[in-house]
Amino acid sequence: xxxxxxxxxxxxxxxxxxxxxxxxxxxxxxxxxxxxxxxxxxxxxxxxxxxxxxxxxxxxxxxxxxxxxxxxxxxxxxxxxxxxxxxx
Amino acid sequence: xxxxxxxxxxxxxxxxxxxxxxxxxxxxxxxxxxxxxxxxxxxxxxxxxxxxxxxxxxxxxxxxxxxxxxxxxxxxxxxxxxxxxxxxxxxxxxxxxxxxxxxxxxxxxxxxxxxxxxxxxxxxxxxxxxxxxxxxxxxxxxxxxxxxxxxxxxxxxxxxxxxxxxxxxxxxxxxxxxxxxxxxxxxxxxxxxxxxxxxxxxxxxxxxxxxxxxxxxxxxxxxxxxxxxxxxxxxxxxxxxxxxxxxxxxxxxxxxxxxxxxxxxxxxxxxxxxxxxxxxx
Numbered sequence: 001x002x003x004x005x006x007x008x009x010x011x012x013x014x015x016x017x018x019x020x021x022x023x024x025x026x027x028x029x030x031x032x033x034x035x036x037x038x039x040x041x042x043x044x045x046x047x048x049x050x051x052x053x054x055x056x057x058x059x060x061x062x063x064x065x066x067x068x069x070x071x072x073x074x075x076x077x078x079x080x081x082x083x084x085x086x087x088x
Numbered sequence: 089x090x091x092x093x094x095x096x097x098x099x100x101x102x103x104x105x106x107x108x109x110x111x112x113x114x115x116x117x118x119x120x121x122x123x124x125x126x127x128x129x130x131x132x133x134x135x136x137x138x139x140x141x142x143x144x145x146x147x148x149x150x151x152x153x154x155x156x157x158x159x160x161x162x163x164x165x166x167x168x169x170x171x172x173x174x175x176x177x178x179x180x181x182x183x184x185x186x187x188x189x190x191x192x193x194x195x196x197x198x199x200x201x202x203x204x205x206x207x208x209x210x211x212x213x214x215x216x217x218x219x220x221x222x223x224x225x226x227x228x229x230x231x232x233x234x235x236x237x238x239x240x241x242x243x244x245x246x247x248x249x250x251x252x253x254x255x256x257x258x259x260x261x262x263x264x265x266x267x268x269x270x271x272x273x274x275x276x277x278x279x280x281x282x283x284x285x286x287x288x289x290x291x292x293x294x295x296x297x298x299x300x301x302x303x304x305x306x307x308x309x310x311x312x313x314x315x316x317x318x319x320x321x322x323x324x325x326x327x328x329x330x331x332x333x334x335x336x337x338x339x340x341x342x343x344x345x346x347x348x349x350x351x352x353x354x355x356x357x358x359x360x361x362x363x364x365x366x367x368x369x
Contacts, residue, residue, distance in 0.1 A: 040117035053139035
């Protein structure tokens, strides 16, 4: 349990570092692996919010400015459903 | 004894909870996630700059450090001194070249005056185009494509300088590349004119062929022109509604013999992936 928690913190730091540098292509696989390993990996959504706050949320961009948030929610839901189906 | 054991097993089986603990935990987790998402949506709607301001101020020190590392501020003193010396030599060379340019400019101005053309019309060869930058705010580019899929750059000036969402962004060489779309405390977001879906009326080539430029992202534009227009590679592209100065150059002309139109691909005269400094006006 202790190890799991430590690993989760390390994963969070890696995701946060990738997000503030705009490396979504690194943050997404890391967040997906976190979502697969841990239940309720809400850091995924938080990462999406931070990403859009830094690089998106620009007036006039429309829904495209919320791509990070939308993608994180959709992927988190997909992983949750997939886990449920495969681990039944 | 056997009877008691079987009774206790039966009792344990019977007393197992109807709803498993993880189901309750799942519901609790889902509620937490839902509340977070709802709170974020409400904050984004009612205070759209709150998250941007908070997270940008958190990320700015990291970006500044990265910028310093990339621009060589963290090099050794010996290396910096050598680079300084080399730059001084180059500056001397450029000063000599600049004198030649000044002479040509003066001659150009004289010829224009002789032909009855003053400075009332800005052209790519007017003195203003070649003049050094004296107005505007110099800004460091903290983030640039392709790390951001939104095809924008982030600069290190914000409300602390007199810039607004209508400010235009010029790259080195006075090349117009975008405009400020969001101003935060100490940073601003700049959308490049080449952002996907952006449309501009432009004039291409020496014949000033009118066309609609569509941003393709990554500093690329495309436009459809008639085959008879005679557009060639390295032709200049201007945008009269924004500036008379050329802001792009044709990089490729894709022609299909079965089509009456050809596709012109053009890009800014600066590489947006290598931008380090820009001017905000």
